[in-house]
Amino acid sequence: MDDAYSVQTTALEAGGEPEALDQLQALKAGDTFLVADGWGDLRGGADGLFHNDTRVLSRLILTVGQARPSRLSSGVSRDNVYFTAHSTNRPLPPIGGRSAPAGVIHIERRRFLWDGRLFERVRMSNHGIEDVLLPLAYEFGADFADIFQVRGTRRDKRGTLHAPTHDGRRVTFAYDGLDGVRRASCLAFSEPPARIGATRAEFMFSLPQGRRLDLYLECGVGACDAPSGERWRCNAVAARLDMRTKRRRGASVRGPRSPRFNAWLDQSRADVALLTTDLPTGPYPYAGTPWFSTPFGRDGIITAWQMLWLDPSLARGVLTYLAGRQATEVSAYRDSQPGKIMHETRGGEMSALHEVPFGLYYGGVDTTCLFVALAGAYARRTGDLDLIRRLWPNLIAATDWMTQYGDSNGDGLIDYARAAETGLSNQGWKDSEDSIFHRDGRFPTGPVALLEVQGYAFAAWQAMADLAMLTGDDRATEWAARAERVRVLVEDRFWMEDEQFYAIALDGEGQACRSIASNAGHLLFSGLPSAARAQAVTRRMLSAEFRSGWGLRTLAKGQARYNPMSYHNGSVWPHDTAMAAAGIARYGERGPVAMLLGEIYSAASHFSMRLPELFCGFERQPGEPPIAYPVACLPQAWAAGSVFLMLQGVLGVKIDAIEGTVDVDTPALPEGIERLTVSNLSVGNAVLDLAFQRIDHHVVAMPRKRGGTVRVRSLR
The missing domain is CATH 2.70.98.40 (Glycoside hydrolase, family 65, N-terminal domain)
Known part of the structure; x- marks a missing residue:
């Protein structure tokens, strides 16, 4: 989020003990x-x-x-x-x-x-x-x-x-x-x-x-x-x-005999509803209170993606709103170039006077790629090609930005370097100023190519190829080839064979920043790595280096700048864990996802079922709660949406309204949860319920009600 590090240091250095936001x-x-x-x-x-x-x-x-x-x-x-x-x-x-x-x-x-x-x-x-x-x-x-x-x-x-x-x-x-x-x-x-x-x-x-x-x-x-x-x-x-009305949009998930788990689901759904504002362009999930109660590009897209399988209306609202604020000019102060998708917008006096650049600010290197990728995921989920056709000029402008501006040195990778000192020094989701570094702790020279952003770019080019096939555009082959080129570049330049892991970034000289960080989980989410490398990344992310017992740390233990009390260098962010879990699930693993979901559920139970933006990454101790981060946003949209993305991963649900199918691939349930029911799931013109139940150490999916035409396929 914007200037996250200054929020942290201001609150903690202002003199004495700040009043923790989780107490407000x-x-x-x-x-x-x-x-x-x-x-x-x-x-x-x-x-x-x-x-x-x-x-x-x-x-x-x-x-x-x-x-x-x-x-x-x-x-x-x-x-x-x-x-x-x-x-x-x-x-x-x-x-x-x-x-x-x-x-x-x-x-x-x-x-x-x-x-x-x-x-x-x-x-x-x-x-x-x-x-x-x-x-x-x-x-x-x-x-x-x-x-x-x-x-x-x-x-x-x-x-x-x-x-x-x-x-x-x-x-x-x-x-x-x-x-x-x-x-x-x-x-x-x-x-x-x-x-x-x-x-x-x-x-x-x-x-x-x-x-x-x-x-x-x-x-x-x-x-x-x-x-x-x-x-x-x-x-x-x-x-x-x-x-x-907001809480009842889309499908719902319930555990018939799981009151505490249901309380978490209810609180998470209520928090997403609380933060969602109905704008003229549709519903938009604001990032979080108190500091970020405003539309953010990255946060809105990821929250909409978390909720996409249950409630596609958020994705439609987010895509429409962001398309209307797509950049049309080059501005160093706003970090904007034509086609770029906004990072955040603000309405206060300081923004109006340009004392801060965040009135309409574009300093997010990943948001444009995520915008295109979400459009592709939304089209498959809903079959709503009318919206895609309306947004087509925006999608083309976004891909033009990826090739003309996002890749500043022509090496095929999306990179960033802030254009003005007033902007963010780091422009991925880990945007605090100390979050990207070499193995010895040195900060990289720019432009910096972040690992996960290349995954988002890969997903964006794949989405454009898919959308081109669906809408009759003849550039599908070209865009599919771009996705493959990104995949090859990442596998060649980011993979560290000796570590069996991916580097967090490349610096301006093309040297790998060999820090071991959770960004690789987002790469799994995009589906870029080969199966063998995804397995290696999964194995390491599930080790004690990353697993705190309450979720995954943002930085592995033992790395330079590791600090479990920091904003991005060893803390646990629920949405980060959820992205990694969804990535692990993409490669067919269900058991580890169920385990991570259980850990995040345990953390939520100590925060009155309301997950904060982040909490400290200290190792879980028997009989002790997770340690709160004192100035974390609460509630926060993508923290609240995390449970729903993880549930989709653990249940193995994939919805394709274009094909009229719901695939359920080797579902699992977290420990202690014997049944879950997904109700009023809409797929095109069809509506159905899916009941998941554990029977003899296996989880089976049973369609309960159908209206319209849809095929439910069990894959094992």
């Missing part, structure tokens, strides 16, 4: 997201209410009797719609001769996001034996900080932050940016405060014994309507129905 709670709806602590408070750190990469509410702290209440519990609902915090009062000061001891007032703080707004209800219930006068207050503020400021980027100048104004039960915040845009937000209460100012609203509620009262508030961009119970309920229904 996130909600998202469209281009609005909220990050708060366990009480539901915003305290001006990595938290806040954000809209279009701007923090429109930076402070919101609830106090009861001039003290923070005692928290009982808090969390986000399983469907990711509601955040609820339960707390109780500390001893209240005497007011009018009456006081209340601690623990008699139950305070439920329940909130959700919808239509660019935060809706919150504070429900106060008196469980004491006397009536209570309850003093309650909110502290608030809006700094309109750009997302990059919140992440730690310093600015020499800012625009004008206006003093808040209020009218009795409503506070308005405003900021005039240096980009000439006025940004405004509003905070409103359902009840008029006893006292209100620019930063604080104070209430005094008379709460009879055994009774309850509700206070509603709303906050969002622009003007606020008067909050009320009716508005809260109506918008809550809309938010929940929208999430339900």
Whole structure:
């Protein structure tokens, strides 16, 4: 992701202990997201209410009797719609001769996001034996900080932050940016405060014994309507129905007697739904909260690919959106050339002013190849050649980029070197500045040709050859020959016979960077290696060098720069493990994939069934949980989608809507899971269910329901 290393070092070097992102709670709806602590408070750190990469509410702290209440519990609902915090009062000061001891007032703080707004209800219930006068207050503020400021980027100048104004039960915040845009937000209460100012609203509620009262508030961009119970309920229904629709897109997977495994599936599906925004071009999975709640090219493509066999609508939305933002000009600042697919887009002030290049940034060397490869996979999965024909000019432009710009030195390999100092120094998925190096730890000179990118290029040329055959283009043979040329080059120049493994990259002088890294797993995913070499890579990746017991490390133990606490040099990324597992499955191995799926499942169980972006790569110890990485995104799209890609691999399912077939090749199930059912799987005009069951040490697949025409073939 963009400037990942600076996120890491800023958070860890800012002084003292950063508040771990896995201790914060996130909600998202469209281009609005909220990050708060366990009480539901915003305290001006990595938290806040954000809209279009701007923090429109930076402070919101609830106090009861001039003290923070005692928290009982808090969390986000399983469907990711509601955040609820339960707390109780500390001893209240005497007011009018009456006081209340601690623990008699139950305070439920329940909130959700919808239509660019935060809706919150504070429900106060008196469980004491006397009536209570309850003093309650909110502290608030809006700094309109750009997302990059919140992440730690310093600015020499800012625009004008206006003093808040209020009218009795409503506070308005405003900021005039240096980009000439006025940004405004509003905070409103359902009840008029006893006292209100620019930063604080104070209430005094008379709460009879055994009774309850509700206070509603709303906050969002622009003007606020008067909050009320009716508005809260109506918008809550809309938010929940929208999430339900997203979660039910496509097919579903369930284990009939596996409640914990089902909880992981449900949480993962809900996290993908949470991060998916319905854009005019279709659904798009944003990368993750809090730092990456925006469309990313690479992340969107891989998440869509993970979900492709179950829900092709994500791939359609991703392909359409990215085609509309394909580069048409050369820009060193944006790292763009004609035909290149974007890396990320941002909507904040700093991006608009070009203080950072990420307003529309193209510094990803792999995204263009992945775009073409996903188009080919989508066409086979759905038979939707109408979309392919509409995207054909974009696909041709992408392949032109691969030959004219992606291969800067004409050696047949896709490479990168950032065009401006403001861009990313490394432009593959491992984009931290220390992630690509020689065996002795030296950083390579550019341009750098990454191993996995050549696999993506191989897949892209194969996809174009296949699509040409399907659409009647006469260049199929030419593109198939390009794929074969890439395969030969990789096998010749990246393979290290003495290591029985592939080098992570070639440097600008054509020398191999002989580090042993998980990038080879992505090469397996593309299907480029020979069967013998794939077997050798698989054997090493399943060794203790890579396997932590919680998944695969990004870098093998013993390598220069190995650090299990690093961002890319020894940590475990669930999506990385899933890509490798899917690659292993591509070569017919099911047992190792089931094992890796079981390990990732075990890790998920220690993260409340919500996989973070990454976690530390320390070896698994009996009775101990995996060690969290303190500033990992949570939730994160391709982490959430990992289980579904691994399930496809372990079940051996391959869908071809062009041929009207579903192949099931030697399926397996993870240990402890005896049955799985895939329901409402659409293939062309057909719909079917597939039940997988372990019988006498074998797993069999049984079609349960069919509508339309499709052939299910068991391959062994």
